[in-house]
Amino acid sequence: MADSGGSGSTASTILQAKETFEIIQEISRLLNTGLDTETLAICVRLCESGVNPEALASVIRELRRESAAVKAGESNH
Helix, strand or coil: CCCCHHHHHHHHHHHHHHHHHHHHHHHHHCCCCCHHHHHHHHHHHHHCCCCCHHHHHHHHHHHHHHHHHHHHHHHHC
């Protein structure tokens, strides 16, 4: 019998989203991005919301540089 409530398609959509995110996590790991699961999920949501992925990557690189500089400055004092 067909599911008139649409819950089957909802479950299928959720399963596809989980599988897609697992693939994204694996690609991230292979590329050695250093992004944890939560940060990667935030980046994906930002891109889905229209943020330019190249601009996002530039911001992440700059934040990492600034963080390293702050840590280096703290260790010198």
